[in-house]
Amino acid sequence: MGCLLTAPSDTIGTLKHKIVGVISAAFLAGLTSLIIGYASSNIYFTIPVVGIMVFAISYLAVYGFRASMVAFAGLMAVVLSFANVDTSMPLWQHSLLISAGGLWYLSLSLLWHFINPKHETEQLLAQCLALTGEYLQVRSQLILNIEKRHDLQQELFDMQNELNQKHESLREVLIRSRKLSGTSNYARKRLLVFIELVDILELGMANPVNYKRMDFLFKEDREFLKIFSDVTHYLGLQLIAVAKSIESKKAVPENKISEYIEKSRLAVKRYRDQIDLTQKREHVLMLHNLFDYQERQSHKINTIFGVVNDLKQGNAIFMKHKEVVKFITPQEYSFKTLQENFNFGSPIFRHALRLAMVVLVGFSIGAFFSIQNAYWILLTIVVIMRPNYGLTKSRTKERIIGTLIGGVIAIIIVFITQNTYIYGALGLLSLTMAFSLIQRNYRTAAVFITLSIIFIYALLKPDVIKVIEFRIIDTFVGAALAGLGNLFLWPAWEAENIKNVIATSIAANREYFLEIDRFYHKKGELPTSYKLSRKKAFLEMGNLSAAFQRMTQEPKSKQKDLGLIYRLVSLNQTFLSALASMGTYIRNHNTTEASKDFEVFVKQILHSLNNAEQGLIAQAEQKKTNVELLKEAKSRLDEKYEELVKIRNQEIADGKALADHDMRLQLQEAQLISNQLQWLLxxxxxxxxxxxxxxxx
Known part of the structure; x- marks a missing residue:
């Protein structure tokens, strides 16, 4: 019992956090079992104690995900205290054994850690690599798949959010481990791979071309675009190959990245040779932008190949500890956090109170109607009830479907055999499968949870059909109570808080834009502040997308201005992609000095972002941009580009077919920066x- 209760708290993170989390879960589970055990002797005493315990334990979730898993151990201990397990041992001894079970699990977990200390880092790194590879493969489809481009972009948004979460976990593991064990060769190389993955994501988010414009310019020359699509798809495939090699602990197979990049280079050359450059210069520059994007990605992926295959040690990474820890999102564990959240403005406070009330209703129903195994009602409530309505609704659906499927499978097996040894084996196997799948696929996990409970009870009670019947009924009752509780008891609708999430995302994008502007002026080594602003912009965009996704799952009556909010989410995402595109170009090219006209655009873009943020937070009045000033700046930027075009046309007329490297970069910069500024505006x-x-x- 102790092992089962504490296992969920063993989440990804540093060894120190793992130990503290599991010990806390073991202690909480034992203490909770003791308190509920003594309180259960009197029904009038049990009800208030259960209510207070459920609220207090649920409220621990204010300390973050790991704390919520520790709280889950306590909540499960409350529920299982009513399982009517026949034991002749004293209650205090029973509780100590639960805590001891948790410590036993910790000892096994630590033993595995010391046997294979790199397992967690390698697993996380492989997941990041594989997901980044899949991201690039989806990205490759944007070039040609016009009809599904909107759906593909939405899929990319979801993958970006998942990647940001993976990066957060991997960042903490790598940096915390670096602090404890120093900069070993292994840690340095894995940190280098992670840095390359972050840059690959930024490059992947960047839009090297305007897709609508590209569709128009290359509507008769789609075969050239297919080459670039195939190359990006291959790059993604190579990252997946690296992920598989890390998981299998084998060397990464040789890749043909250089051959594919050469195909892109030849495609640009072949297109340039068959057209009149003075008439289709924009076409060629667009292909050059695509090629530059792929070449940058290929360099980073080849670096990862070299590091993973130990072909090189990688560049030395010198970062001061004070700078490194800035990249870790801190978790405040002070008593002040409890005080600040102890009000109805806190979603966790409302959830804890809501859960306590619904558990008490479920407990009362079970006691009043003398339902067999009434704790199954409480188990269903605790497992599926979440702080927001959308997730509770989703888990309720998955739980019911999973329970019904599990019930049907169990009935079929019962009619085939009544062998108790088979029941025992299936119960153990189902329980193992349930725990391995509960974080990945809750519906499938619910199937195995149902099977494990039914077969374990089948060993104790011969009437298996009755067990299945009560299991299904109790699941329906618990699911109904959880859904109604989230709907009517202090619901936390996303519409109430979405404006703050949007404003935070806009503010993060603004800071990222300011860092890009500063770097464009100063150049040199990329400052830590740039990386931090980029990280924050990515995370806040992920938070906004997640909040909107939750909003779409809520009742229609609560989805205020859903269409406009969706537009804001999409615009913020597009703005961030445009920022990533501009930032990536400025970082990786020798650009000219930023002009005053560039600053005119920057100020007007910041003006619009500030006005939007104030409109969300303080209901400020709308303030329009200075149109005349922008027209003049745009005109001068266009004139600069046209001057470069005239010089290049004259070179062509004089017989100089190929432009100098500097001339090509100046043309590319003038066109790309001007277009990106107008797009951002x-x-x-x-x-x-x-x-x-x-x-x-």
Whole structure:
């Protein structure tokens, strides 16, 4: 029992956090079992004690994900205290054994850690590599798949959010381990791979071309675009190959990245040779942008190949500890956190109170109607009830479907055999499968949970059909109570908080934009502040997408201005992609000095973002941009580009077919920076206008 209760708290993180989490879960489970055990002797005493315990334990979730898993151990201990397990041992001894079981699990977990200390890092790294590879493969489809481009972009948004979460976990493991064990060769190489993965994501988010413009320019020359699509797909495939090699502990097979990049290079050359460059210069520059994007990605992927295959030690990574820890999202464990969240404005406070009330209702129903195994009702409530309505609704559906499927499978097996040894084996196997799948696929996990409970009870009670019947009924009752509780008891609708999430995302994008602007002026070594602002912009965009996703799962009556909010989410995502595109270009090219006209655009873009943020937070009035000033700046930027075009056309007329490297870069910069500035300005204006159209915010 102690092993089962504490296992969920063994989440990804540093060894120190793992030990503290499991010990806390073991202690909480034992203490909770002791308190509920003594309180259960009197029904009038049991009810208030259960309510207080459920609220207090659930409230621990204010300390983050690991704390919520520790709290889950306590909640499960409350539920299982009513399982009517026949034991002749004293209650205090029973509780100590539960805690001892948790410590036994910790000892096994630590033993495995010391036998294979790199397992968790390698597993996380492999997951990041594989997901990044899949991201690039989806990205490759954007070039040609016009009809599904909107769906593909939504899929990319979801994958970006998942990647950001993986990066957070891997960042903490690598940096905390670096602090404890120093900069070993292994740690240094894995940190280098992680840094390359972060850069690959930024490059992947960047839009090297305007897809609508590309569709128009290359509507007759799609075969050239297919080459670039195939190359990006191959790059993703190679990252997946690296992930598999890490998981299997084998050397990474040789790749043909250089051959594929050469195909892109030849495609640009072949296209340039068959057209009139003076008429289709924009076409060629667009292909050059695509090629530069793929070449940068290939360099980073080849670096990962070299590091993983030990072909090189990698560049030395010198970062001061004070700078490194800034990249870890801190978790505050002070008593002040409990105080600050002890109000109805806190979603966790409302969830804890809601869960306590629903558990008491479920307990009362079980006691009043003398339901057999009534604790199954409480088990269902605790497992599926979440702070927001959407996730509770989703888990309720998955739980019911999983329970019904499990019940049907169990009935079929019962009719085939009544062998108790088979029941025992199936119960153990199902329990193992349930725990391995509960984080990945809850519906399938619910199937195995149902099977394990039914077959374990089948060993104790011969009437298996009755066990299945009560299991299904109790699951329906618990699911109904959980759904109603989230709907009517202090519900936390996303519409109430979405404006703050949008404003935070806009502010993070603004800071990222300011860092790009500063770097464009100063160049040199990339500052830590740039990396931190980029990280924050990515994370806040993920938070916004997740909040919107939850909002779409809520009742229609609560989805205020859903269309406009979706537009804001999309605009913020597009703005971030445009920022990543500009930042990546400026970082990786020798650019000219930033002009005053560039600053005119920057100020007007910041003006729109600030106005939008104030409109969300303080209901400020809408302020338009200085149109005349922008027209003049745009005109001068266009003139600069046209001057370069004239010089290049004259070179062609004089017989110079190939442009100098510097001339090509100047043309590319003038066109790309000008287009990106105009794009960022248009997006920021649309964000501002959309904010002031909404009624819910």
């Amino acid at each position: 248009d997006i920021s204006k649309n964000i501002r206008k959309t904010v002031f159209k909404t009624t819910s915010i």
